[in-house]
Amino acid sequence: MSVDPLHDVxxxxxxxxxxxxxxxxxxxxxxxxxxDLKQTGAVAAYLMAKRKAPQCSLNLLYALEGALTGLPWNKLSEKTKQRLRTAVQNE
Known part of the structure; x- marks a missing residue:
C-alpha cells in the first residue's frame, strides 16, 4: 500500500x-x-493481536480489512472473508 501522509497518521x-x-x-x-496498519496488513495485525488477546474473533480481522479498504466490516464480500480466513489458517 502506498503511504499517504495526510491519512496515515x-x-x-x-x-x-x-x-x-x-x-x-x-x-x-x-x-x-x-x-502502521497499512505497513503490517490486516492478517498479520490480526495474528499479532490474537496472540496478545486470545479473545479476538474473526470480526477483528474483518474490521481491519475494512479499515484498510474503507468498507464497513459487515459489507466485505464472502469471497474476501474466505480469503482472509485462509490466509490466517496458512500462517
Missing amino acids: VPSEELLNLGPKSARWLEQVGIRTLG
Missing part, C-alpha cells in the same frame, strides 16, 4: 470499524496509526 481508535477495545489490542502490538 490517523490514530487506530479513529479508524472505520475499530472501537476502543480493538484499538487497545492494536496498540499493544505497536499498531497505532493507519500507516
Whole structure:
C-alpha cells in the first residue's frame, strides 16, 4: 500500500470499524496509526493481536480489512472473508 501522509497518521481508535477495545489490542502490538496498519496488513495485525488477546474473533480481522479498504466490516464480500480466513489458517 502506498503511504499517504495526510491519512496515515490517523490514530487506530479513529479508524472505520475499530472501537476502543480493538484499538487497545492494536496498540499493544505497536499498531497505532493507519500507516502502521497499512505497513503490517490486516492478517498479520490480526495474528499479532490474537496472540496478545486470545479473545479476538474473526470480526477483528474483518474490521481491519475494512479499515484498510474503507468498507464497513459487515459489507466485505464472502469471497474476501474466505480469503482472509485462509490466509490466517496458512500462517
